[in-house]
Amino acid sequence: MTASLNPDANSTPDPCDFTEPFKSPRGSAIRELFKYLSRPGMISFAGGYPSKDLFDRAGIGHAMDAAYRSDPVACLQYGDTAGAPALRRAIVRLMNERGVNREIDDLIVTTGSQQGLDLLIKILVAPGDAVLIEEPAYPAAIQALRLAGAQLIAVRTDVHGIDVDALSEQLEALDPVARPKLLYTVPTFANPTGATLTTARREALARLAMRFRFVLVEDDPYGELRFSGEPVKPVIALADTIPGASDWVVYFGSLSKIVAPGLRIGWSIAPPAITRRMLIAKQTSDLCTSPLAQETARFYLESGRLAEHVPVIVQAYKKRYEALSSALRQFVPDDIEHVVPQGGMFVWARLKGGRNAAELLKRAIEQNVIYVPGPAFYVHRADASSMRLSFAAATGEAEVFEGVRRLKLALASR
Amino acid sequence: MTASLNPDANSTPDPCDFTEPFKSPRGSAIRELFKYLSRPGMISFAGGYPSKDLFDRAGIGHAMDAAYRSDPVACLQYGDTAGAPALRRAIVRLMNERGVNREIDDLIVTTGSQQGLDLLIKILVAPGDAVLIEEPAYPAAIQALRLAGAQLIAVRTDVHGIDVDALSEQLEALDPVARPKLLYTVPTFANPTGATLTTARREALARLAMRFRFVLVEDDPYGELRFSGEPVKPVIALADTIPGASDWVVYFGSLSKIVAPGLRIGWSIAPPAITRRMLIAKQTSDLCTSPLAQETARFYLESGRLAEHVPVIVQAYKKRYEALSSALRQFVPDDIEHVVPQGGMFVWARLKGGRNAAELLKRAIEQNVIYVPGPAFYVHRADASSMRLSFAAATGEAEVFEGVRRLKLALASR
Structure with a gap:
């Protein structure tokens, strides 16, 4: 017995009479990308996770100890x-x-x-x-x-x-x-x-x-x-x-x-x-x-550590965002346009010329880089050219540049 | 702005159109008893909480440290x-x-x-x-x-x-x-x-x-x-x-x-x-x-500490149950009858002579002892004479005896 999120995986009819929204529910499209994350060398612009390198490990560990004691x-x-x-x-x-x-x-x-x-x-x-x-x-x-x-x-x-x-x-x-x-x-x-x-x-x-x-x-x-x-x-x-x-x-x-x-x-x-x-x-x-x-x-x-730590996170994200933005302008200026955020973890981008972001993802995966195609974020009619790039999880600017270089290769491999 | 669980506390009509079950929901009857718990000297047979004295504090603290390190x-x-x-x-x-x-x-x-x-x-x-x-x-x-x-x-x-x-x-x-x-x-x-x-x-x-x-x-x-x-x-x-x-x-x-x-x-x-x-x-x-x-x-x-610790909890609960059972038989044999459990945290009891457990609770509170009247556990027609006595939270046998002695006083104060 295995628990796949794909409702079609179980070929026998379900004996239970589930509520209407759960009769054949779909799992998260983003979570479907998780399987690629463990691939050696994969660079991910896909996750909505905060950077693990920016946790205040000592501060939180100390708080946990102090609370328990x-x-x-x-x-x-x-x-x-x-x-x-x-x-x-x-x-x-x-x-x-x-x-x-x-x-x-x-x-x-x-x-x-x-x-x-x-x-x-x-x-x-x-x-x-x-x-x-x-x-x-x-x-x-x-x-x-x-x-x-x-x-x-x-x-x-x-x-x-x-x-x-x-x-x-x-x-x-x-x-x-x-x-x-x-x-x-x-x-x-x-x-x-x-x-x-x-x-x-x-x-x-x-x-x-x-x-x-x-x-x-x-x-x-x-x-x-x-x-x-x-x-x-x-x-x-x-x-x-x-x-x-x-x-x-x-x-x-x-x-x-x-x-x-x-x-x-x-x-x-x-x-x-x-x-x-x-x-x-x-x-x-x-x-x-x-x-x-x-x-x-x-x-x-x-x-009181939060007030000191938030600026550390913000500075790191600022650098990673700037790296991503400049890499996009440097490597793929004719292929990808993007919106300029003032904070957060995400860059919203669009493939020029009506290219399809889900199609490109297949070739991006071959190049060991992933992102989330835009349709996951739409309710009805999706912009199929759109894509979300997270700069938060990158381990540094070099990785961001390498990721965008791979996107360029994926774009060229059409 | 205060958040009472009593829907009538807010005399202005609710502007929101809540779902049917939430139009005038009732909070938990048991949680209503919480306010008495902080009274000095109160003895509680009411809670469904496990005994705080039986947590494996060292073992869990050690596990937490080891996990984080x-x-x-x-x-x-x-x-x-x-x-x-x-x-x-x-x-x-x-x-x-x-x-x-x-x-x-x-x-x-x-x-x-x-x-x-x-x-x-x-x-x-x-x-x-x-x-x-x-x-x-x-x-x-x-x-x-x-x-x-x-x-x-x-x-x-x-x-x-x-x-x-x-x-x-x-x-x-x-x-x-x-x-x-x-x-x-x-x-x-x-x-x-x-x-x-x-x-x-x-x-x-x-x-x-x-x-x-x-x-x-x-x-x-x-x-x-x-x-x-x-x-x-x-x-x-x-x-x-x-x-x-x-x-x-x-x-x-x-x-x-x-x-x-x-x-x-x-x-x-x-x-x-x-x-x-x-x-x-x-x-x-x-x-x-x-x-x-x-x-x-x-x-x-x-x-592996669980296998050693569960018998410690079980032995303590056994003693507390036996104290409660023997106190009930000793102090209130003509007023309260109870079912004999083989484990767990609860004794299910009934007031003889058709007496009402919710009524008795008022006088029990005056004597600084509480329990949960049975109706909280019923869907439709409640047995108004029933009551739940938890022996888990008692700090020891002496407290259990004192609690039942107070129940006897409450019974006599009619």
């Missing part, structure tokens, strides 16, 4: 469903630095921010409900909504994120009976486009949420990873200045990209009616997030 | 959605000792076994679907099924667990169109009754699952905590001897009661079609279970 029972016993109060206080302080003023009761610690979205979908989205999502978008958000049976409505984006004027027209044209329950966006250094929504658009988006009564989900795992340009306040902070708007904004934060994903520590900030229900949903989802991981995160945040 | 990146980076292969191998060996023969691909590491149930419900239960559940039952299972919109059908139990003859008649009487999707049971040292299903009933139950085509969920967090009587094989092991039956059995295991709940490490063992879909559901639920917690669990299991 200080109170082993707090690490080992069940904890509050909402999260350990001391960790929530540390996150409240972190959010204050981002311009967001909330109390610990407004905040739930989640098992990664992915769980925050899962809980919110449980309480808000019934099969058949309409949901708005920026396009292109984070594939696990698309998948989570699809598996909940949502009717996805793609929202147009440009280099500054969601096109709020187009969205406004789109909302006015919709049947009010089928109004969308929520809108999902990564407004800062988006996955996959790297785009950052302007302040004016953020405010307009919050007003649209209030006017059309949908929950605006601000997913913000990358916000601190800015390597150029001016900081922009989170949508939830801007919504606080618009009377009534913050009733409609839910913010998801995460330690995955600034501390370590292995902790699985994220958080949600939401209005009370939503927080209360997410807590009830969390009781039956996993009772509580690992107290061992929570105490480690708490001691790490309390140590 | 051995491979910090494995602890800090994202991991396999199915779980770390080395941990799955260790769990396969643990399951072999329980008489269950499976490969690592049949097994998913879950964020506590609670997540296993959550994932299974996602792939199997649509709103309105019929689901069978033993009664009385683990409240978070009842709640998880209710929040998924399931139509719950209670299955009668006695001192030997599910009454399979009654279940068989019940199934034959059901409309075949509305056949139940699954049946949930804790067959060994059940929560709350402490009952253990006999081997003959286990086999009959597996045959019923196959005949009536429902997924039989064997939730087994307490199975290793046997302090008297003869071991019984897990239902999943017995089903392997009945051709075709194992296609219908899903097993949930957990380290929460034998190592520590703070790790949030559980696992599912299921047929391939179910495992494949649970994996896809897990990708969108939390991507993966904390690799830091997984590596700690792996090093602990590989250390």
Whole structure:
């Protein structure tokens, strides 16, 4: 008995009567690329993983030791469903630095921010409900909504994120009976486009949420990873200045990209009616997030090392981005164009001349380099020329240059 | 803004259009008792927590250190959605000792076994679907099924667990169109009754699952905590001897009661079609279970300390159970009768003379002792005289005696 993600692998008919979205579900297209990662010499622009070389190994190890020595029972016993109060206080302080003023009761610690979205979908989205999502978008958000049976409505984006004027027209044209329950966006250094929504658009988006009564989900795992340009306040902070708007904004934060994903520590900030229900949903989802991981995160945040370490990550990513951008301009100026991000982990690129990114990937794999073809990020009609290049996982600039040189070989091998 | 679990606390109408089960959800009745736990001098028979005095603090701390020193990146980076292969191998060996023969691909590491149930419900239960559940039952299972919109059908139990003859008649009487999707049971040292299903009933139950085509969920967090009587094989092991039956059995295991709940490490063992879909559901639920917690669990299991430590827990629980049982017989023989468990953490008791356990709880709280009134464990019609007494959390026999003496005072204070 083996567990393949390919539903066709099992030729006997399934005896169980699965729910509609799970009758023949597809696994993640990105995870299908994982099998190539272990190949000797493979250079990957594919992953959404933070760089393993940039973990503060000593600092996190020290926090783990200190937490366990200080109170082993707090690490080992069940904890509050909402999260350990001391960790929530540390996150409240972190959010204050981002311009967001909330109390610990407004905040739930989640098992990664992915769980925050899962809980919110449980309480808000019934099969058949309409949901708005920026396009292109984070594939696990698309998948989570699809598996909940949502009717996805793609929202147009440009280099500054969601096109709020187009969205406004789109909302006015919709049947009010089928109004969308929520809108999902990564407004800062988006996955996959790297785009950052302007302040004016953020405010307009919050007003649209209030006017059309949908929950605006601000997913913000990358916000601190800015390597150029001016900081922009989170949508939830801007919504606080618009009377009534913050009733409609839910913010998801995460330690995955600034501390370590292995902790699985994220958080949600939401209005009370939503927080209360997410807590009830969390009781039956996993009772509580690992107290061992929570105490480690708490001691790490309390140590003050994060403020010193984030600039280290940002400088490294800046260099890797610059290497990637300059390699693309140097080696493949006539074949690949790309958008310029101000932070995050991704470069959104496009093959010129209508070439197909999934086709090119086959030859790229022969050259021992991989990336994610754009269609994985689309809801309906994909731009088949688009591709996402992550510069985060590269071990250094030399590797980035070598990777792009291989892309050039793949392009030439047509 | 505060997050109370009482939906009536917020007097303004909710602006959001929540899904039906979340329009006015109730939080856990047991968690409502938590506020009394912090009272000075309170003695609790209420919790489902394992004893904090019985954690192998040194052993787990050592495993954590060894894991982090051995491979910090494995602890800090994202991991396999199915779980770390080395941990799955260790769990396969643990399951072999329980008489269950499976490969690592049949097994998913879950964020506590609670997540296993959550994932299974996602792939199997649509709103309105019929689901069978033993009664009385683990409240978070009842709640998880209710929040998924399931139509719950209670299955009668006695001192030997599910009454399979009654279940068989019940199934034959059901409309075949509305056949139940699954049946949930804790067959060994059940929560709350402490009952253990006999081997003959286990086999009959597996045959019923196959005949009536429902997924039989064997939730087994307490199975290793046997302090008297003869071991019984897990239902999943017995089903392997009945051709075709194992296609219908899903097993949930957990380290929460034998190592520590703070790790949030559980696992599912299921047929391939179910495992494949649970994996896809897990990708969108939390991507993966904390690799830091997984590596700690792996090093602990590989250390071999579990085999030495489980008997320590069992001996302590045996003594605490015996103290509780003898205190009940000594102090309140005419007021409280109880079932004799062969292991686990719970004594299921009943107030004689039709007295109400929720009413008594008010006076018990005045005497600084708490327990869980039975109705929390019922789906429809509750036995209002029943109550669950946990002996696990008591710090020792003297505390158990003092707790029962206070119950006697509460009984007398009517």
